[in-house]
Amino acid sequence: SAVISQKPSRDICQRGTSLTIQCQVDSQVTMMFWYRQQPGQSLTLIATANQGSEATYESGFVIDKFPISRPNLTFSTLTVSNMSPEDSSIYLCSVELGLKNIQYFGAGTRLSVL
């Protein structure tokens, strides 16, 4: 496995503002993923972030709302833009290790939008 650090762990934000979430891994990984988990719900993939290319977004998620950066093989950020209360959720990053399609998750960011 790997050590995956995600921050902030939680935040309370005002409507209309933006929050950037960071995900740092202690080893180089090709594939990183960003998920949203609404209260009591399953994990929904927002986008796949590969180093050196633009993120690939899933249906229902757009770059203007969730811009992603992937500057190197150990780091990625997800920004939640122009937030509304509906964006209140847990956001998790995950990484795929060892080319075996096994994903390991960060501890998540609990976001509340007022």
Add this chain to the structure above:
Amino acid sequence: GENVEQHPSTLSVQEGDSAVIKCTYSDSASNYFPWYKQELGKRPQLIIDIRSNVGEKKDQRIAVTLNKTAKHFSLHITETQPEDSAVYFCAASKNPGTYKYIFGTGTRLKVLA
């Protein structure tokens, strides 16, 4: 589109009994099926996985079975303990391919002491 159905949504068992959670996937090209356990307020943790070239895999009290023809797979937990109480998620993926996971809706397992 790709879909993974998971049942039941909640499951209560007495300590020491067995628990079974079932998932059905729609994409016949799926070939990797992990199971995650998520305790309250914690990150999902991989507990067991199975690839399409085997029908069953066991790790101590946990086992997973796969029926490729029927496109369903199941998690079996024997001799349940209170610390098994958590939400369990199944997922399906294609490797090589998109690598992304399609998660089931989750099962909240309560083990009653």
